[in-house]
Amino acid sequence: METISRIETKEQIIKVWQEINQLVVDAVMPMSEEEWSAPRGDKWSPAGIVEHLFISANPVSSALKIPKEMLELQFGWYQGTPRSYNSLKFVYNDMLKNTPIPNNPFGPKGGKSKAELLQSWQMVKDKIPTRLDNWTPEDLDRYTIPHPILGPFSVREMLFFTIFHTEHHLMQLRG
Secondary structure: OOOHHHOOOHHHHHHHHHHHHHHHHHHHOOOOHHHHHOOEOOEOOHHHHHHHHHHHHHHHHHHHHOOHHHHHHHHOEOOOOOOOHHHHHHHHHHHHHHOOOOOOOOOOOOOOOHHHHHHHHHHHHHHHHHHHHHOOHHHHHHEEEEEOOOEEEEHHHHHHHHHHHHHHHHHHHHO
16 A cells, blocks of 8 residues: 555545555454454544544535535635645544543444444545546635634545544554
8 A cells, every 4th residue: 555644635635544444444344343343442443433434424425416506615625735645644643642522423323243343434534536527736725614612624625534433443453
């Protein structure tokens, strides 16, 4: 997989997104039902992690299909200075260490089979690159998608976040 710290272009975002998501699938496919469903210490089970990844990435996928004018009306243009993948990853890791997230609304709800969760995950994995077709590099930096904890992100930054968030949980899956 490409060195993750060097993601900049839309093409790199798509490539790394597809690669990291295939690694998630590769990590969970050989798991027995018992291993898939068992919590990892005080952390979620692999089933819970995959469900959480779907629940958190699906709104990003949905936002990419909203007409850009609607995103602008709803959230305005991005007012910040564009941040690199590494700088956002640092902010995220710092938040994880210092900010408890009680009652995570993006936590797993349960009740879906492994096949259903992996099908949902595959759907999001495939939709994000397709929906990026209509986004120029300028658009990725111009429009805003709010993160529920970290505040306003440019679309590019939200895609960065979605990748390193997935990477973070991939490390948990690999245990």
